[in-house]
Amino acid sequence: MLTDMLLLLPTTLIDGLVLGLIYASIALGYTMVYGVLGLINFAHSEVFMVGAIVAIEVLIYGLAGTGLHPLIQLVVAIAVGGLAAGFLAVAIERVAYRPLRVRNAPRLVPLITTIGVSLFLQDSVRFVESLFGQFIRPFPSFPFFNRQIVLSETVFISNRTLAIIVLAVTLLAGLYYMVHRTRLGKAMRAVALDQKTSQLMGINVNKVIATTFFIGGVAGGVAGVLYALQFGRMDPFSGFIPGIKAFTAAVLGGIGSVEGAVLGGVLLGILEVVLGTYIPMWTNNAIGTEYKDIIAFSILILILIFRPNGLVGRAYAEKV
Amino acid sequence: MTIETTKGPLLEVRDLHVYYGHVQALKGISFHVNEGEIVTLIGGNGAGKTTTLHTLSKLLTPRSGEILLGGQPIHKIDADEIVRTGITHVPEGRRIFSRLTVRENLEIGAYLLTSKTEITRRIEASFELFPRLRERERQYGGTLSGGEQQMLAIARALMLDPRIILLDEPSMGLSPLFVEKIFEIIQSVNKSGKTVVLVEQNALMALEIAHRGYVLQSGHVVMGGDADLLAKDPSVQSAYLGGEIAAAL
Numbered sequence: 170m171l172t173d174m175l176l177l178l179p180t181t182l183i184d185g186l187v188l189g190l191i192y193a194s195i196a197l198g199y200t201m202v203y204g205v206l207g208l209i210n211f212a213h214s215e216v217f218m219v220g221a222i223v224a225i226e227v228l229i230y231g232l233a234g235t236g237l238h239p240l241i242q243l244v245v246a247i248a249v250g251g252l253a254a255g256f257l258a259v260a261i262e263r264v265a266y267r268p269l270r271v272r273n274a275p276r277l278v279p280l281i282t283t284i285g286v287s288l289f290l291q292d293s294v295r296f297v298e299s300l301f302g303q304f305i306r307p308f309p310s311f312p313f314f315n316r317q318i319v320l321s322e323t324v325f326i327s328n329r330t331l332a333i334i335v336l337a338v339t340l341l342a343g344l345y346y347m348v349h350r351t352r353l354g355k356a357m358r359a360v361a362l363d364q365k366t367s368q369l370m371g372i373n374v375n376k377v378i379a380t381t382f383f384i385g386g387v388a389g390g391v392a393g394v395l396y397a398l399q400f401g402r403m404d405p406f407s408g409f410i411p412g413i414k415a416f417t418a419a420v421l422g423g424i425g426s427v428e429g430a431v432l433g434g435v436l437l438g439i440l441e442v443v444l445g446t447y448i449p450m451w452t453n454n455a456i457g458t459e460y461k462d463i464i465a466f467s468i469l470i471l472i473l474i475f476r477p478n479g480l481v482g483r484a485y486a487e488k489v
Numbered sequence: 490m491t492i493e494t495t496k497g498p499l500l501e502v503r504d505l506h507v508y509y510g511h512v513q514a515l516k517g518i519s520f521h522v523n524e525g526e527i528v529t530l531i532g533g534n535g536a537g538k539t540t541t542l543h544t545l546s547k548l549l550t551p552r553s554g555e556i557l558l559g560g561q562p563i564h565k566i567d568a569d570e571i572v573r574t575g576i577t578h579v580p581e582g583r584r585i586f587s588r589l590t591v592r593e594n595l596e597i598g599a600y601l602l603t604s605k606t607e608i609t610r611r612i613e614a615s616f617e618l619f620p621r622l623r624e625r626e627r628q629y630g631g632t633l634s635g636g637e638q639q640m641l642a643i644a645r646a647l648m649l650d651p652r653i654i655l656l657d658e659p660s661m662g663l664s665p666l667f668v669e670k671i672f673e674i675i676q677s678v679n680k681s682g683k684t685v686v687l688v689e690q691n692a693l694m695a696l697e698i699a700h701r702g703y704v705l706q707s708g709h710v711v712m713g714g715d716a717d718l719l720a721k722d723p724s725v726q727s728a729y730l731g732g733e734i735a736a737a738l
Contacts, residue, residue, distance in 0.1 A: 352600070355589070355593055355596060355597055355600075356597070356600060358586070358588065358589060358593075359586050359589065359597050362586045362587060362588055362589070363584055363586060365548055365580070365584075366580060366584040367597075368548065368567075368568040369548070369568065369572065369577070369578045369580060369584075370569075370572065370597050370598060370600045370645075371569050371570075371572035371573065371600050371601040371649070372569055372597075373567075373569045374569070
């Protein structure tokens with residue numbers, strides 16, 4: 170059995186990494202919005218879902234039969250899906266959250282609103298998609314993505330896996346650079362620390378908040394497309410679970426921190442896949458793959474008991 | 490008591506009324522600041538000094554009254570736009586961005602500038618003025634001492650080369666040595682051509698470096714004039730300067 174386990178290990182780790190990078194990309198949206206507003210945006214999982222569905226529709230109705238290389242089709246679909254998700258996130262902020270903010274609503278109110286927006290979007294998308302047939306949208310199949318690259322006798326990697334890893338790492342690196350090295354990123358960090366003083370520096374706080382929603386939304390939408398590519402489908406309700414897991418990843422890493430979101434996402438993805446693969450083997454299938462979340466989340470709770478601010482979280486109070 | 494200059498004032502506040510919800514904090518205050526002056530607002534806790542500065546930089550919106558900069562009304566523009574008119578604000582408690590480095594704090598002070606070379610040039614200039622900040626360049630703002638933070642807050646407000654700088658309690662919580670230093674800095678900033686509006690609990694020191702001053706009391710301006718004359722005024726002495734100490738000077 171040990172040799173079986175060792176044989177499976179590289180593939181398992183790669184699958185875990187793929188899932189983890191997707192979680193990390195979703196987690197960024199939670200963590201960036203939490204950073205600037207202290208708000209947990211539960212509607213982010215629907216932004217993720219809409220990005221994926223728009224991309225699938227673009228592939229089916231816009232690009233099918235064009236004969237373009239699958240990678241180019243994927244990149245175009247990601248661009249459109251990501252932008253749609255970004256604009257949706259901005260619209261949600263403008264319509265549902267900003268009015269509460271300017272009226273100084275207690276913190277619980279916008280939180281409840283995010284849950285309301287989440288449910289609203291799930292059923293709106295279900296309604297619209299149902300008009301055109303079934304609302305479960307399979308990701309169009311491209312033989313290209315199933316092709317395997319042989320790394321060694323026992324280790325293969327598919328074009329799909331490789332594409333997801335490259336795209337997700339590019340996205341995460343781009344966002345890291347944006348937050349830490351650009352003028353906009355500096356403004357976002359300043360607004361996260363102190364909105365009033367940011368205004369005194371000439372920063373338009375509302376604009377920065379909207380931009381944060383846009384960037385987080387784009388990242389979530391792109392993650393949605395990659396998730397649909399990996400698992401082959403998306404439906405109006407399948408944003409919820411990955412959304413909750415990505416939120417967990419953000420908390421695990423230390424909410425408000427970009428590095429934390431990436432670390433937490435990758436860790437959660439690898440834990441989930443590794444445990445889902447090995448636990449049935451260790452227990453002779455007495456405990457099946459379906460229990461992977463229980464075990465993964467138990468480990469997360471344990472980590473948080475000892476590091477309540479997350480793996481890279483801030484341990485001290487911000488305000489003087 | 491007030492000696493008016495013939496030229497119009499740089500900043501003029503007319504009959505300003507400001508509320509926090511239903512509570513009226515400013516009950517119709519008026520004052521003016523001439524170009525090149527240090528004007529200090531003194532008064533006890535809750536007199537409306539900080540509220541006045543917050544209204545000048547539009548963190549608060551007046552219910553009525555006018556604020557004129559060079560004769561132009563500015564009380565209707567947003568806080569982040571006020572900065573463009575040449576007014577910068579060093580807030581009470583310094584409000585350094587604790588998780589940004591000293592250099593990033595200065596860069597944020599120059600947020601409205603787009604030329605990187607110009608930003609670098611101005612950061613160099615402020616390191617000339619505050620060598621201590623150069624030593625701390627890569628540290629988080631939150632790790633600086635109170636006095637260093639105050640220097641950083643002033644340096645940050647100078648990044649845009651403002652016409653008017655508003656200072657809210659710059660001496661608060663600092664050791665006597667640093668208080669001296671901060672007041673010297675304020676004077677040299679003023680000598681370099683900046684107009685200063687200074688809010689201070691430490692009324693004695695504020696009146697020493699100011700050209701003119703106004704005394705605020707529960708939302709009203711109750712007295713105003715030359716700083717020397719205010720410092721000698723018996724009612725000001727007993728209320729804000731601690732009678733005997735001032736008499737001894």
